Amino acid sequence: MQQFIDAAPGIRLWTEQRGAADTEPLLLVMGAQASGIGWPEPLVDALAAHHRVIRYDHRDTGRSTWPFEERPYRIADLADDVIAVLDGLGIDRAHIVGMSLGGMLAQMVLADHPDRLLSATLISTSALSSTPYTRPDGGTVPADELPGIAPELLELWARPVEDHGRAAEVQRQIEHCRVLAGGQLPFDTDSFRTLAQRVIEHTGHHRTSTAHGRAEHDGMLRTDQLATTEVPSLVICAPADPVFPPPHPQHLAQCVRGASLVEITGMGHALPPAVLKPLATAILSHTGAARG
Template identity: 65%
Template sequence: MHREHLIDTAPGVRLWVEERGDADAPALLLVMGAQASGLGWPDALVDALAAHHRVIRYDHRDTGRSTWSYETKPYAITDLADDALAVLDRLGVERAHVVGMSLGGMLAQLLIADHPERLHTATLIGTCALSTTPYTRPDGTVVPVEELPPIDPRILAMWADRPADLDPDAELDWRVEHWRLLNNGGVPFDAEAAREAERRLIAHTGHARVSTAHGQADHSGMLRTEALAATAVPTLVVSATAEPVFPPPHAQHLAQVIRGAELVEIPGMGHALPAPVLEPLAKAILGHTGG
């Protein structure tokens, strides 16, 4: 079953939400990354998960069909975690499996730390730890958090030099090249599939504007070092071997700082969800959730 809603999560904030799967199945909440609509979760992955779960995905504020309000009413990143919890509240979900990617993985960590009673499990993809605990390499050497690898400079340059007021074709060209870099060569890149996904997203949103709200929003107050080290929420960390935004060993570090976390490697995966990684990713998530 496929159900769509517009849900009020805060004063003046309304989010587009979609549900798939049996309404009586265990709920699974998908939380996307910065500037990313819920449509960033490919239908093939959503449907694979929906065979076993009531899958919920949604558009963050300032993405897709949700309220675009940052310019007139700024908010903090922690407010986006409150939105995720409010989606569950409005849908009557007491506890859910939560899967977060990139910024969504950070929001999932906030839920692990602050609302563990609302989570059955958590799965974290393409993200970094909200912790000051250093990383210990297999050889025993210790690496401070600030010395972990940075974002690929090619991606930083592309973000910094993004042209304004691109015509529709040039906008799609820019987005496809962006996905090429995020894919990072670990698996074959399908440019036409990326272009079609972006056409669909633009149609869903109703325009081709891209908000910078999540980059501008207040990122303070997000560290959860002690809570993550003490959590009882079963957590799976996905290690993407070609990840360019949070390169290895960020995933290994994340698995160290979250108590009891398990690590699963998806060879060739970058900071994207192309077709070749969807089957192993769905298998890993469902293995963790018991689906």
């Protein structure tokens, strides 16, 4: 079922629900500049066998409002949108699964609205905490000195995005996903081509936005709140992630009180078919345990 939610004055967010209405809600929050269609269908279906699954388009993605050029917003506003989606669908509490920027938004909700969450799963993201990372040998690393984004990816992001037509945009997205995937698993070109085409068809055009990269991001740290949370939390470690490489996931698991850590073999900063089954298994094991 598809539905639009009024998240703020002039802001409408596209949402989709799948699964039985009487099961516990599970909200999927995608990364920067990624629409809800970025969650692969087999993963959504696997989760929807046990949950009322909700995915949605961020502002400036998919079928939601694209307001940034006229009305710039903050990353914090994107976190408020998470609560607006729950409110708009009449959901008091939900499991939340966030990837990349979505994982940061999930941390902000975890910190600011713990009463709205049944559990949190954080995928391929970085801790919103200034707590140092404690290495296995007992040494510490300041949070701001953890490994950075892979140079190949930074070079790709530095290139201007030019409109050379739909086919060229699909190819650009495929090559972007190839770098994001990290190289430990064989790259499934066909699945990422299908995904890129589905996103464009869903959106209705092939234009891209850089709004989330330009949005004000000050005030995102939640060090104390994450260290004292009682929300059951799971961190997914993607060993091939070129955006937040290890030990980012290990650091995140240290920063979030009581968090468990599960590694998905070969996973990078993308969701190819090979990782979907183990990822669904990890998420459902966590939400099932949180249900008690």
